[in-house]
Amino acid sequence: MTAPDEPATRHRLDGLEPDNLLAFLALLGLLRALEAESRDSLRPRAAWDVEHPPLRPVLHLARPLTQTEVAEAAAAGVARLAAAHEFGGRADLDHPRPDARDLLKAAAASPETRQRADLLTALMSDAAVKDAKDPATAPVDPTPLCLLFGQGHQHFLDRLASVPRTEVPPPRGRGKKAVAVSAADCLAEALFKPWHRDDPTFSFRWDPAEDVRYALMPGDPTDPAYKGGTQHGANRLAAIGIAALTLAPEPRAGRVRPAILGGRSDARGFSFAWPVWREPATLAAIRALLGHPGLRTPAALAHLGVDHVLVARRISVGKFMNFTRARAEER
Amino acid sequence: MTLVLEIEFLAGVAFAAVGPDSDRPDWPPQPDRIFSALVAAWAARGQSAREADALRWLETRPEQRIVASGALARTAPVSFVPPNDPGTGRIGNRSVLPDFRARQPRRFPAARPDDPTLRLIWTDADPDDATLAALDALAADTAYVGHSTSLTRCRFRREVEPEVLAAARPAQRRIYDGRLAELTAAFAAGRRPAPGARVPPAAEAAAMVRHGVFDSRWLLLDHVHGTMPDVRAAAIVAKTIRDALLNGYSGAGKRIPEIVSGHAPDGTPTRAPHLAIVPLAFVGAPYADGRVLGFALVPPRGSGLLNDPGFLAALRSKAELIEERGRRILTICTPKGTANGHAFRIELSPTLKADRRSLDPAPYLGPAHTFATVTPIVLDRHLKEKGAARQNEIIAQIIIACRNAGLPEPATITPDKGAPFAAVFPDKHSAIEGAVSAWPSGPAPAWTRWRLPKSLASRPLIHAVIHFAEKVEGPVLLGAGRFFGLGLCRAIEPERAP
DSSP: OOOTTSOEEEEEOTTOOTTOHHHHHHHHHHHHHHHHHHHHHHOOEEEEOTTSSSOOEEEEEEEEEOHHHHHHHHHHHHHHHGGGOOOTTOOSSOOBHHHHHHHHHHHHTOGGGHHHHHHHHHHOOTTSBOOOSOTTTOBBOOOTTOOOBSGGGOBHHHHHHHHHHOOSOOOBSSGGGOBOOOHHHHHHHHHHSOOOOOBOSOOOSOSGGGOOOGGGOSSOTTSGGGOOOBOHHHHHHHHHHGGGSOEEEEEETTEEEEEETTEEEETTEEEEEEEEESSOBOHHHHHHHHTOTTTTSTTTTGGGTEEEEEEEEEEEETTEEEEOOOEEOOO | OOEEEEEEETTSOEEOBSOTTOOOBOOSOOHHHHHHHHHHHHHHTTOOHHHHHHHHHHHTOOOEEEEOOOEEEOOOOOEEEOOSOOOOOSTTOGGGSGGGOOOEEEOOOEEEESSSEEEEEETTOOOOHHHHHHHHHHHHTOOBSSSTTSBEEEEEESOOOHHHHHTOEEOSEEOOTTHHHHHHHHHHTTOOOOOOEEOOOOHHHHHTOEEOSBOSOOEEEEEEESOOOOGGGHHHHHHHHHHHHHHHHHHTTOOOOHHHHOBOTTSSBOSSOOOEEEEEESOSSTTOOOOEEEEEEEOBTTOOGGGOHHHHHHHHHHEEEETTTTEEEEEEEOOTTOOGGGOOEEEEEEESSOSSGGGOSHHHHOOEEEEEESSOEEOSSOOOOOHHHHHHHHHHHHHHHHHHTTOOOBOEEOOSSSOOEESEEEESSOSSTTOOOSSOOTTSOGGGSOOOOGGGTTSOEEEEEEEEEEEEESOOBOSTTGGGTTTBEEESSOOOOO
């Protein structure tokens, strides 16, 4: 294991648990942020350390950096990409079809707005709209990763705009014991250390730990001490990472519905699968793996260095939705 | 040297969930769960350094294998239970009283193993006496594995019987160097520990399983309304379902494929495997009464029929979505003019996963060495022999039926004295509890006989137990009535991979 202050080209990301969708999206966000910050000099790639349990991803860089420098570069990249997270004050992902079309066309019109086009195309398509009397003005059917529709005053776009721009969470603790963390520290915690989820910041319900079952809690569920926090750095990276999962319209059951890289809808509902690959892969290569038609077929991607594939299912818990911890589906 | 941890589930039930979102029990418990139980015992006993060293020694031992029997997954309906420790700070807080405590939903997935004793084996582990004593002390205090209601008796042993060792299979998850530190750190931080390291499935084990021509993925037809005819009329109902499907193709404007109709384009019976429709009855349990709870469409293996757009269109055209009931309903009824006692009208709902246990295809799939018929086999030919020779003639026909269904031939048993014989045991009665005999007893009325479609009406019926030399993955459907649910077999030695 590399010491935190020792420059290295290989960094084991001990914070990113393999069966956690938020962690996987954070990994995508990390690669995206590093590419945005200094793609040519860092050439970031990721692989999974299959041989050394517990399973964790490893970041590979072209030149040695310390963990702090990695986090600083990622923070700078996130800040740069967060500029695209501007939704004109709209709180939910429910654009009427014409508005969605205009937004997408405007984003695609110029290479300068490539980051924004990436983000918007990961969120919606004007071809996939919800059932409505008038399809011409129907709201878009959002990405299946959107779990917030205003229930419990949780708004997806509102959070997608604010979380990447919130560089640091509020200081942890009270009074003199309050500890403030920097933007880089916050990301370093998410990447290199086990998560403590101490932050009272917004999240996207991608972390399976947010699936809180009162009956399974060790103490009084109404006690604020048991109120779960978030890992802000992970949510920041994941908010950036979602742009890597491009959405495309797909005909399904007589309707046009949204489909994303790695996603599939079947009789059991929506699930998201990601591979555990052995060799360092760029973000583009990972996207290609996620889009591979054999992704869900056991051992079909073995020749591409995929050890196994993890699948997280979207579930409803009361009025909220969550993702389960991912499990390897062998057959 | 070999080290064995023997765990006996004292109540014969293992409560352990795959996850909070799942109603599936985690059986057999994997080494990481068992190791966590040992670590919990270590903490409860005072975190002795000697015992911690023993656990650290144990976590570095490679190759963990499990010997566990098959298990029956209990249904895990939602229960409403009070959450923990309601606040007591407020005066007059009546929610502390049992009757007024809030209730929250949860499930209690559980497995009922055939053999309550499970063994976790380290094939290359030779602890010194002090380490073994420390481990055994921990094992002695490990009162449960999984949920705290899974009471256990645990002990470590050095020796293991050869036949037990031979039955050991690789675990699905394993512990590793540093697991104890990881668990203690997670506990101190109030975090849920991650599962153990995944062990890739052994490819050779899967390759050893043989299977027949029918697919293990079924479309279930859950009986939701109407009086279901007795299982003895299952072939008639199956034929009516098939006719409805064929009608659905016409209604959807699609050509009826050979794989569904069982007929070649020229109208002759096809020789290729085609769709079978089997009854799913309440059988194989002490109180089983044999009533039919649904049917299943069993396509030929690898045909992809259940995903075929034409098939789905035909099914949809006959099974309309009823909004108020939230499900599709396929209504099956006999033609007008059917005799009073034989007419039926039932509603079936297509689904890939049904709640009722009798609709679970797993008991029919194995893999297993031994299968027994639930519905009798319709023999392909009329019997000509009498007496003892007749029995051999039946066995020969069943062996041919296995061959026709793409299955291996039954095993051969070689007794100490006498000639070898095939491991096929025909009988009037089924070996499965609740299944109906192949023919009624002498004075029984005629209506207690099996009702068969005209093409099979005169054929002899027989139940059988068949033992294969190698593991076979079901479904096993034998005889001339296999496409109408006759000759449907159930595994009677459920052997599931750990």
